[in-house]
Ligand SMILES: [Zn+2]
Ligand SMILES: [Zn+2]
Ligand SMILES: [Zn+2]
C-alpha cells in the first residue's frame with residue numbers, strides 16, 4: 062500500500078470464492094467475512110445495530126499490513142453494516158461498525174510462507190469456533206434438531222429455517238454429512254451482499270485523458286442527486302432537473318468528482334496517514350474530532366474511505382429507504398496497537414451529500 066502523497070484505489074473483480082479464503086488474506090466485499098484471527102472472534106451480541114439491535118452484515122474487508130510492525134505483519138480492517146435502510150441516517154454512522162485485527166507472521170492459524178493458490182481443502186476449520194451458517198459471524202447456538210448448523214442469533218436461525226433448513230434438517234440428522242460453511246445458503250443470499258474481490262492499485266497521478274471528466278462528473282452528480290431525491294420523496298424527472306439546477310455550488314463536491322473521474326469505478330481510496338476526500342462542504346461532519354484509541358490512548362489517523370460507487374456493485378442505494386452513503390471514512394489507531402481484544406473497534410464517519 063502506498064503511503065505519503067500517493068493514494069491507492071480499490072476496484073472490484075469477480076473471483077471464485079475459494080480464492081477469498083482467510084488463508085489468502087483477501088481484501089473483499091460481500092459474502093461472509095474472511096476472518097483473520099480465527100479463534101477470538103467478536104461476540105455477535107456486540108456486532109449488532111445500535112439502532113434496531115439486528116445482527117450487522119459484513120460489508121467489506123481491507124488487508125492492510127503494517128510492514129514496519131512485526132505484530133501487524135498480517136492486518137485486516139473489517140466493515141459491518143445494518144441491512145435495514147431505515148437505520149441508515151444522514152451523516153450518522155450508528156448502523157456501521159469497523160473492527161481491526163492483526164497477527165504476527167508466526168501465528169497459530171497460518172503458515173509462515175504464503176499459501177499456493179490451488180483449490181484444496183487442507184485447511185481444517187474444526188479447531189476454531191463455529192460460524193453462523195447464514196452470515197458468517199460467530200455462531201454460539203446451533204439447531205437443536207440436527208446439531209449441525211450454527212447461528213449467531215435467533216433471528217438468523219429463523220430465517221434459515223424458513224429459507225430451506227426445514228427441508229435439509231431431517232437429512233442432516235440421519236447422515237454424517239456436514240454443511241459446508243463457505244457455501245452461501247439461501248438465507249445468506251437474501252441477506253449478504255454480492256461477493257467481490259477488492260483489487261488495490263495506485264491512483265493515476267494525472268487527470269485521465271481517456272475519460273471525459275465533465276461527463277463523469279455529470280454522471281456522478283446525477284447519481285447522487287437521484288439517490289438524494291429518492292430518499293426525500295418520489296419526484297419526476299422534470300422536478301429532479303429543476304432541483305439539480307437550484308443546487309448551490311459545492312466546491313468540495315466539484316473537487317471530489319473531478320478526482321474520482323480519474324478512476325470512475327473506484328470503490329475504495331486508501332491513504333494511511335493522509336486526508337479523506339470529502340464529498341461535500343455542506344455537511345459539517347468533516348470537522349469532527351476523532352477520539353483517541355480506547356485501547357492505547359494514542360492518536361488515530363485517517364486510513365481509507367469507501368466510495369459511493371460501491372453501492373452500485375452490491376445492488377443497494379437506488380431504491381427508497383435502502384442503505385446509502387456518500388463516503389464512509391475510517392480512522393484507525395496510528396500505531397496499530399496490540400492492546401484490547403483481537404478485533405478492536407475503530408472509528409467510521411459517514412458523510413452524505415444531502416444537507
Ligand atoms: Zn439497524
Ligand atoms: Zn448470523
Ligand atoms: Zn437442523
Ligand SMILES: [Zn+2]
Nearest residue numbers: 354357394398
Ligand atoms: Zn491503539
